[in-house]
Amino acid sequence: MKTYIALFRGINVAGKNILPMKELVAVLENLGMQDVKTYIQSGNVICRSKAADAAQLARKISAAIRKSHGFEPQVLLLNPAVLDKAIKENPYPEAEAAPNTLHVNFLAAIPPKPDLKALEKIRSESERFHLAREVLYLHAPDGIGRSKLAAGMERLLGVPMTSRNWNTVLKLKEMAGDD
Numbered sequence: 001m002k003t004y005i006a007l008f009r010g011i012n013v014a015g016k017n018i019l020p021m022k023e024l025v026a027v028l029e030n031l032g033m034q035d036v037k038t039y040i041q042s043g044n045v046i047c048r049s050k051a052a053d054a055a056q057l058a059r060k061i062s063a064a065i066r067k068s069h070g071f072e073p074q075v076l077l078l079n080p081a082v083l084d085k086a087i088k089e090n091p092y093p094e095a096e097a098a099p100n101t102l103h104v105n106f107l108a109a110i111p112p113k114p115d116l117k118a119l120e121k122i123r124s125e126s127e128r129f130h131l132a133r134e135v136l137y138l139h140a141p142d143g144i145g146r147s148k149l150a151a152g153m154e155r156l157l158g159v160p161m162t163s164r165n166w167n168t169v170l171k172l173k174e175m176a177g178d179d
Contacts, residue, residue: 002052005046031060032049034049092139099167103138104164111158150163
């Protein structure tokens, strides 16, 4: 059995794509996943599965949610080693003191042609970012609500992504254990 960290994008946000965590757990258990644990309502799950192909499993999960709830969320499955690496390679350790300002953006793939110059142009003076293969770190001390950088990252990177703040990343690591 493999441990997976499932990051769901766009569920339970602004009253759209409502999927209560109890129902999400049931969907995953019906797919044969075990030890399913959720963290907050925005789609963070730790589970175990016999499935070896994460991409195929993510598609199965999306399809099952479409069938049961009428929408198909993007699902990114990580193994604990990816999460560990993202934590260890944080280029902004000083930002950990204000964990709600530090965001880890997990990318669906390595961006083939990221427009880093355009990202640099739209960032505010206080913001910093760092692309490390399939992870983009964003330190936004003034928040991401009005951030042009946060709003434009996915388009300028050219790959789907989902973001979690530092507190959530650390909690998911704790929940996943040392697998």
